[in-house]
Amino acid sequence: VREETGIQELRFLPIFKEQGRYFYVREGERIFKIVVFYLAQAQTKKVTLSVEHIGFEWLSFEKAIERVTYKNAKDILAKANHFLTTHQTLF
Helix, strand or coil: CCHHHHCCCEEEEEEEEEEEEEEECCEEEEEEEEEEEEEEEECCCCCCCCCCCCCCCCHHHHHHHHHHHCCCHHHHHHHHHHHHHHHHHCC
């Protein structure tokens, strides 16, 4: 997280862990990728992006779910929102 955003102080929320799986093509080769998603609470809203990125936004769930384009990403975001709304005592 620090490499991508500059955020160093995070409190990871226990239990939640989801995987996204997909294929993409790089230099004509089909690559299978697994991405693991965790929930964490940042101690700051200040973001310093790496050179690999061009922007970011802090969004509510409702706005984020509208913005996400891939079904598997929408599913993971919905699971994260459900987890947060049903486990509020953890944070």
